[in-house]
Amino acid sequence: MKKIIIFLTMSFIGSSMLIAQEVVFITKADVLSKVSDSNLSIKISNEDFNQAKADFRQSNAVFLPSITASHTGMATTNPLMAFGSKLNQEILTQNDFNPALLNDPSQIENFATRLEIKQPLINIDGFYQRKAAKSKMEAMFFKKERTAEYLELEVEKAYMQLQLAYRGVEVLEKALEAAMANKKLADDRFNQGYLQRADVLNIEVRVTEVKNQLQTAKSNVKNASNYLSFLMNDDAYTIYKPTDSLLVFGVSTINKRVSENRSDIKAMGLVSEAYQANYKADKMAFLPRLNAFGSYELYDDEIFQADAKGYLFGAQLSWDIFQGSKRIAKSQKSRAEFEKSKLEYSQYVSQSNLELNKANRMLTDAQNKLDLTALALKQSEESLRIFTNRFKEGLEKTSDLLMAETKYAQKQLEYYQIIFEYNYAHAYLKFLTKE
Numbered sequence: 001m002k003k004i005i006i007f008l009t010m011s012f013i014g015s016s017m018l019i020a021q022e023v024v025f026i027t028k029a030d031v032l033s034k035v036s037d038s039n040l041s042i043k044i045s046n047e048d049f050n051q052a053k054a055d056f057r058q059s060n061a062v063f064l065p066s067i068t069a070s071h072t073g074m075a076t077t078n079p080l081m082a083f084g085s086k087l088n089q090e091i092l093t094q095n096d097f098n099p100a101l102l103n104d105p106s107q108i109e110n111f112a113t114r115l116e117i118k119q120p121l122i123n124i125d126g127f128y129q130r131k132a133a134k135s136k137m138e139a140m141f142f143k144k145e146r147t148a149e150y151l152e153l154e155v156e157k158a159y160m161q162l163q164l165a166y167r168g169v170e171v172l173e174k175a176l177e178a179a180m181a182n183k184k185l186a187d188d189r190f191n192q193g194y195l196q197r198a199d200v201l202n203i204e205v206r207v208t209e210v211k212n213q214l215q216t217a218k219s220n221v222k223n224a225s226n227y228l229s230f231l232m233n234d235d236a237y238t239i240y241k242p243t244d245s246l247l248v249f250g251v252s253t254i255n256k257r258v259s260e261n262r263s264d265i266k267a268m269g270l271v272s273e274a275y276q277a278n279y280k281a282d283k284m285a286f287l288p289r290l291n292a293f294g295s296y297e298l299y300d301d302e303i304f305q306a307d308a309k310g311y312l313f314g315a316q317l318s319w320d321i322f323q324g325s326k327r328i329a330k331s332q333k334s335r336a337e338f339e340k341s342k343l344e345y346s347q348y349v350s351q352s353n354l355e356l357n358k359a360n361r362m363l364t365d366a367q368n369k370l371d372l373t374a375l376a377l378k379q380s381e382e383s384l385r386i387f388t389n390r391f392k393e394g395l396e397k398t399s400d401l402l403m404a405e406t407k408y409a410q411k412q413l414e415y416y417q418i419i420f421e422y423n424y425a426h427a428y429l430k431f432l433t434k435e
Helices: 002-019 028-038 040-062 079-089 099-103 124-191 197-231 263-284 326-392 398-432
Strands: 023-026 066-076 108-122 239-242 289-300 308-318
Touching: 028 040, 028 124, 028 197, 040 124, 066 079, 079 099, 079 108, 079 289, 079 308, 124 197, 124 239, 124 263, 124 326, 124 398, 197 239, 197 398, 263 326, 326 398
Parallel strands: 023 239
Antiparallel strands: 066 108, 108 289, 289 308
16 A cells, blocks of 8 residues: 555656646757757768768878888797898808808897888879779768758758647647637526536537647647757757747748759769779779888897898889789679669659659649638638527527537648648758759
């Protein structure tokens, strides 16, 4: 019994906290600012760009030298190694040419410090690989831009959903107020003997329905607020309220075609260029490479000493003539990837134009529905006014009044839903035609 009481007490406290949760007013500009700073998708796209940028920086190796330093210590009785170590240390004497010592030398220690430099001179395939890395980096930059543009559209949608949810709450609160007023009137008339109990019960059912709808509308407010919190990467999940109401967007000029300068289309084009550069790099791998090299060496029989030194430098022209058809197959694969990327680019542009045509029709349909719904809303409002007045005078049935109430609330909700659809179609069309 004690556990049950504790559980009920904690449940009551939790419910009270939920009911008393603070509502925070927020503007769309605030949401856009917070999304730009904190959204995880934007941060992920930034890291994708940084990764591509680092890959491009790695391609600097086609121009810049590689430098390595090492210090090696060893002990040996190997005749060749022992003789060479003495020679490097510059301690070779006439006695070391004794055949007995040459064939069976004593153990000798050798410590070598080496600084080695390799400088690429002509690596044509490397130049094209660098070009591919640059195209990929630029593609990721435009992809990052498109991600930000998409999230801007998503903020527009989410903010309008929050506005729509509050509009629904307003409509249903007024509907509940009207239903309660009619219930009071019905109760009075029932007590006076002018109405039957069934009519009162019908109005009570209507009140209950509106209360349930109002609770659902309030849940929609919380759902819309939570989605805004997700977009802003805010774990507090605050209940937000927009500072402005859901209204029809002002008419503005929108391009009627998809621009090739749109960031995602430019990204697709740069990806295709990267595949083309990789294909050329694989073809250039059949050509010889020219690289320079050099080293500076220090030798001694004690660690970290340098009694003897020497250097060497030179250049190497290398040519991998045949690698068991590996390079041929790799070149064929990169060519197929390049051709595929061109087809994907054409398909993406075609699909974007298809989406644009659908969006234009969606905007036109929403405009037509908006005009018709606005007219229907006025008619249902006037009809409800007439039915209410006649009901007060006892000239209308309860069922007719309830139908008029229900229809008016439905038309209000439908009207605001159409405003949302029209505004979203307008925003989506701008998103598709952005340059």
